[in-house]
């Protein structure tokens with residue numbers, strides 16, 4: 001995403017798009033990425049988490065129980081239940097959950113984006129940032145269609161998943177499914193956000209863990 005001095009594109013990148021990618025998306029972490037960021041910031045892991053991270057989950061309605069981190073609808077916080085009813089008239093039976101720790105966002109942008117629209121943790125930035133705009137070909141659409149605000153997408157993206165990163169994500173979800181979210185992360189931030197129906201709902205840490213049910 002936002003490019004620092006190592007990147008030959010720096011000035012043109014910032015001038016043209018003002019690091020739009022760092023303003024649009026929540027950046028989720030894998031445990032190793034969190035450790036690397038904390039080391040880079042020279043902070044103890046727990047303090048780094050408190051200062052810069054939030055609990056984050058993407059949840060998707062499902063009509064039947066399937067593989068993965070899937071929970072019964074009764075565990076969903078009231079605010080999200082109200083939204084689901086508004087969108088669909090009734091609640092789905094189950095939700096698939098993708099639970100993470102993510103970087104906080106301040107005034108609509110990543111906590112690490114500085115005033116010059118550059119990344120202040122560039123050398124330790126998460127893989128999700130480094131992969132942009134190649135990260136998420138969606139429904140067969142090309143990066144230059146999905147991310148028309150991004151000059152690199154228009155010029156250079158080839159599309160396609162980073163298979164190594166994809167495997168790490170898969171292993172991470174299997175670990176959460178097997179051992180539980182709290183054991184995988186060890187320390188947790190005090191605040192939480194849930195994305196559902198394309199909206200973001202701030203929820204308490206307790207509601208977040210309740211939502212994960214047996215996978216908490």
Ligand code: SF4
Nearest residue numbers: 002017019021150151
């Ligand atoms: S990756 Fe794309 S959107 Fe992000 S800062 Fe560079 S040109 Fe802008």
Ligand code: SF4
Nearest residue numbers: 001022110113119129
């Ligand atoms: S960590 Fe850096 S590159 Fe990633 S979103 Fe934040 S500011 Fe942008």
